[in-house]
Amino acid sequence: MIDDLALPFVQRGLLEVGVLAIGAGLIGTWIVLRGLSFFAHAVGTAAFPGLVLADGLGFAAALGAFGTALLVAGIVAWLARRERDREDALTALVLVAALAVGIVLASDVFRSGANVDQLLFGSLLTIDTGDVVLAAVASAIVLVASFVLGPRWLATGFERDLSEADGRSTARTDAALLVLVALVAVASLAAVGALLATAILIVPAATTRLVVSRMRTWQLMTVGLVLVEGMAGMLLAVETNAPPGATIAVLSGGVFAVFAVGWGLRNAAPGGLAFRRKKLALGARSSGAGEL
Amino acid sequence: MTALVRCEGLAVAYPGRPPALTGVSFAAPAGVRVAVLGPNGGGKTTLFRALLGELPAAAGTLDVARCAVVPQTERSRLDFPVSALDVAVMGALSRLPWWRRPGRAERAKAAEALERVGLGDRIDHTFGDLSGGQRQRVLVARALVQDAPVLLLDEPFSGLDTASTDRLERLLADLAAEGRTLLIATHDVDQARTWDLVLCVNRHQIAYGPPAETLTLPVLEETYGASLLALPGSDGQVVCPPHHHDHGDHDHDHAH
Numbered sequence: 001m002i003d004d005l006a007l008p009f010v011q012r013g014l015l016e017v018g019v020l021a022i023g024a025g026l027i028g029t030w031i032v033l034r035g036l037s038f039f040a041h042a043v044g045t046a047a048f049p050g051l052v053l054a055d056g057l058g059f060a061a062a063l064g065a066f067g068t069a070l071l072v073a074g075i076v077a078w079l080a081r082r083e084r085d086r087e088d089a090l091t092a093l094v095l096v097a098a099l100a101v102g103i104v105l106a107s108d109v110f111r112s113g114a115n116v117d118q119l120l121f122g123s124l125l126t127i128d129t130g131d132v133v134l135a136a137v138a139s140a141i142v143l144v145a146s147f148v149l150g151p152r153w154l155a156t157g158f159e160r161d162l163s164e165a166d167g168r169s170t171a172r173t174d175a176a177l178l179v180l181v182a183l184v185a186v187a188s189l190a191a192v193g194a195l196l197a198t199a200i201l202i203v204p205a206a207t208t209r210l211v212v213s214r215m216r217t218w219q220l221m222t223v224g225l226v227l228v229e230g231m232a233g234m235l236l237a238v239e240t241n242a243p244p245g246a247t248i249a250v251l252s253g254g255v256f257a258v259f260a261v262g263w264g265l266r267n268a269a270p271g272g273l274a275f276r277r278k279k280l281a282l283g284a285r286s287s288g289a290g291e292l
Numbered sequence: 293m294t295a296l297v298r299c300e301g302l303a304v305a306y307p308g309r310p311p312a313l314t315g316v317s318f319a320a321p322a323g324v325r326v327a328v329l330g331p332n333g334g335g336k337t338t339l340f341r342a343l344l345g346e347l348p349a350a351a352g353t354l355d356v357a358r359c360a361v362v363p364q365t366e367r368s369r370l371d372f373p374v375s376a377l378d379v380a381v382m383g384a385l386s387r388l389p390w391w392r393r394p395g396r397a398e399r400a401k402a403a404e405a406l407e408r409v410g411l412g413d414r415i416d417h418t419f420g421d422l423s424g425g426q427r428q429r430v431l432v433a434r435a436l437v438q439d440a441p442v443l444l445l446d447e448p449f450s451g452l453d454t455a456s457t458d459r460l461e462r463l464l465a466d467l468a469a470e471g472r473t474l475l476i477a478t479h480d481v482d483q484a485r486t487w488d489l490v491l492c493v494n495r496h497q498i499a500y501g502p503p504a505e506t507l508t509l510p511v512l513e514e515t516y517g518a519s520l521l522a523l524p525g526s527d528g529q530v531v532c533p534p535h536h537h538d539h540g541d542h543d544h545d546h547a548h
Binding site for chain 1: 363367368369372373374375378379381382385390391393394418
């Protein structure tokens with residue numbers, strides 16, 4: 001393990017994870033809070049055809065990925081406004097279309113070959129300086145946006161009526177959130193690829209959501225969890241010679257399962273129930289006192 | 293006395309549809325509680341959205357002071373990771389430019405508003421853990437933070453027990469006494485009887501005036517259609533919204 005840390009590509013991989021954790025953790029809480037998980041997954045996947053195009057035509061990968069991710073984000077957002085009830089089905093349709101276009105481009109147009117794997121699942125072992133810079137820029141933008149616009153994202157999600165009534169800028173601040181989701185999805189491609197972006201964008205935030213009751217705690221815990229899972233997954237992958245992206249995904253999925261089962265047990269156990277009942281009774285009594 | 297809300301021949305329509313509400317003409321002065329009565333789908337929410345400026349007037353004129361809305365607590369998200377204070381602070385957002393987040397001044401104001409609605413000791417409680425009545429008062433506090441002279445309350449008493457209802461009633465009376473105009477959407481005719489003015493709507497305005505003049509059987513029948521029931525031995529009427537009907541048990545007064 002100590003030997004691994006001396007390797008430059010391991011150090012770069014860990015640096016990438018560390019820098020990315022801030023943006024991915026923060027945006028992850030907003031994704032989960034606002035119910036944008038499927039959207040985020042679709043946007044991440046949508047980056048795939050953009051990557052294939054950039055690879056085949058020889059322009060910057062990030063540019064291609066961000067281009068198609070934004071295009072798909074725009075299409076999904078536009079369709080969702082028109083067909084509110086069928087948002088999920090439409091997102092799925094666009095997701096499949098993006099994936100199919102990417103595969104066709106990769107296999108029949110550009111014959112990208114072995115590169116496809118890396119585009120879909122990422123590789124923390126081949127991170128270059130450009131990847132780290134992109135992750136740093138994305139994390140910095142998300143940090144600032146989350147600080148400035150966070151209260152509005154929270155208010156809009158809390159009660160749509162309020163925001164529609166009060167803030168004419170709701171549509172714009174929400175559009176900013178969607179663009180940032182696309183940005184972080186693209187920034188995490190190098191590390192975990194188009195298909196596994198969910199592993200650092202959504203799963204950690206969904207995990208910590210089980211145990212927090214305030215936004216700030218949630219965000220701090222999520223950034224920490226992405227960091228720990230990312231670094232542990234990376235080192236585990238190097239030790240076992242497994243693909244890092246997939247290792248991180250399995251690890252974060254496992255941690256989520258443990259949290260979910262533990263949370264379920266705590267609430268289902270006889271002691272847990274008694275505790276809850278006591279809390280309810282106390283709550284009823286104190287609120288009763290408050291009413292008088 | 294100057295009116296804080298004044299409508300003349302107002303009609304309101306959703307984009308691309310025929311008007312959902314027509315012929316609304318009323319003026320509400322400062323310091324009154326106005327009950328807005330009407331069946332579900334009768335235009336109460338449409339009227340509120342017009343007053344808030346979300347829907348334009350399709351006809352007529354609308355002259356209204358700044359409004360703040362108090363939504364139904366049943367429609368708020370209980371699983372949100374927010375405290376009572378966080379929710380009250382949200383009221384400050386509409387008056388801040390988009391790049392400014394609520395600061396110390398806004399939090400102090402929100403804490404003051406929570407104190408005002410009797411929740412000074414619950415500032416740090418998670419919103420979803422509060423009782424229905426307390427949540428409703430947090431939402432009133434959020435509206436107070438907006439400093440609006442007109443409050444629009446959407447069925448604030450639905451789902452509340454008697455103690456919470458009394459408590460909220462007293463709060464609304466105090467807020468009106470301070471010079472605010474309160475428009476309160478409700479289904480409870482007996483409650484409306486105790487307030488200052490009543491506005492009855494069912495796709496158009498049916499009546500407006502003091503409860504004694506407006507809460508008559510003909511007006512209520514026109515407001516609620518045939519779904520009205522006069523109970524023997526009571527001087528008031530009981531309104532049964534259509535979806536609460538149990539057709540086996542009652543004698544209906546089918547006026548239409």
